Amino acid sequence: MRIFGELPGLYEGDSFRNRLELSQSGVHKPTQAGISGGQNEGADSIIVSGGYEDDEDYGDIIIYTGHGGRDLSTGKQVTNQELVRGNLALAESCKNGLPVRVIRGAHRKSNFAPEDNYRYDGLFRVEDYWKEKGKSNFIVWRFRLRKIEGELKKQSNVLQEEQAEYNSKEDKQTKRIETRVQRIVRDTILSKKIKEKYKYTCQVCDTQIETSSGYYAEAAHIKPLGAPHNGPDSEDNLLCLCPNHHVMFDYGGFGILKNFELIGIEGKLKIMKGHLINKDYLRYHLEHFYDEKNR
DNA sequence: GTCCTTGTCGGT
DNA sequence: ACCGACAAGGAC
Numbered sequence: 446m447r448i449f450g451e452l453p454g455l456y457e458g459d460s461f462r463n464r465l466e467l468s469q470s471g472v473h474k475p476t477q478a479g480i481s482g483g484q485n486e487g488a489d490s491i492i493v494s495g496g497y498e499d500d501e502d503y504g505d506i507i508i509y510t511g512h513g514g515r516d517l518s519t520g521k522q523v524t525n526q527e528l529v530r531g532n533l534a535l536a537e538s539c540k541n542g543l544p545v546r547v548i549r550g551a552h553r554k555s556n557f558a559p560e561d562n563y564r565y566d567g568l569f570r571v572e573d574y575w576k577e578k579g580k581s582n583f584i585v586w587r588f589r590l591r592k593i594e595g596e597l598k599k600q601s602n603v604l605q606e607e608q609a610e611y612n613s614k615e616d617k618q619t620k621r622i623e624t625r626v627q628r629i630v631r632d633t634i635l636s637k638k639i640k641e642k643y644k645y646t647c648q649v650c651d652t653q654i655e656t657s658s659g660y661y662a663e664a665a666h667i668k669p670l671g672a673p674h675n676g677p678d679s680e681d682n683l684l685c686l687c688p689n690h691h692v693m694f695d696y697g698g699f700g701i702l703k704n705f706e707l708i709g710i711e712g713k714l715k716i717m718k719g720h721l722i723n724k725d726y727l728r729y730h731l732e733h734f735y736d737e738k739n740r
Numbered sequence: 741g742t743c744c745t746t747g748t749c750g751g752t
Numbered sequence: 753a754c755c756g757a758c759a760a761g762g763a764c
Contacts, residue, residue: 461751463747463748464747465748467759468761468762474761475744475745475760475761475763476745476747476759476760476761476762477745477748477760478744478747478763479746479747480745481744482763483762483763484764491746496747500746509746510746512744512745513744515745515746517745518754519753519754529746530744530745530763552746555756694750716755
């Protein structure tokens, strides 16, 4: 049984001599693989040990590389990675906001790596994932993890209690874990402007959502804000979408071609006169988020 | 059972 | 540092 989040008797800073010790203690079960997880369940733990050239470690934020695509003996990337197995598990953890135990192994490439052995460094959340050409010019999947602190950590504990309850049920088929995806939404002047331009209708499905307090829509950035994407907060990088199509767009469920035809789903993007969309951003989204292999 | 993996060891 | 040999455990 896969256990997400904290484990009884496990504390940040705990040290483990080798992978077998980590495995037998249940902190990270696989003896070699860096990602522990099932592709339909999510990932419960990862090991950051500097094996992949595209990893970046900033302490509370880690850009972790998915697995696969490497030559067995040299460790060099020799083919494109696919969104399967552990990579898919991490994507699942991202969508459902599951906590991931992070263990760092000793190596020279990171200032945050332990001097020796392996060290449990607490719970992280998978904030985002995308694909990119790595240093060796092959596609790698990348996962941005952010450390969970304070209040957020308490939420994860609640999640774990729910799971414990779930685990103890006889009929596991009929029970399910309630998970909440926490989306941080900032309603800037610009996002409000784009929503008003479209009268709060989705540019994909034309749905206009009405609530007790008025209409609801979301402004979606085509090229995401923040590192490493660094898309601009400007009208030519924004879409007005319903929540469903916003999630689908962010998680690569569909892309937009330069003639505004949709790929992955049927249809064409509706565009109001005067809304100029930058096609470089559409291409960026296609390259980094849309994945046709996994459908 | 088959395939996979950010291991580990001992050689050079 | 690099390489081959061998390997445990899990996903599927």
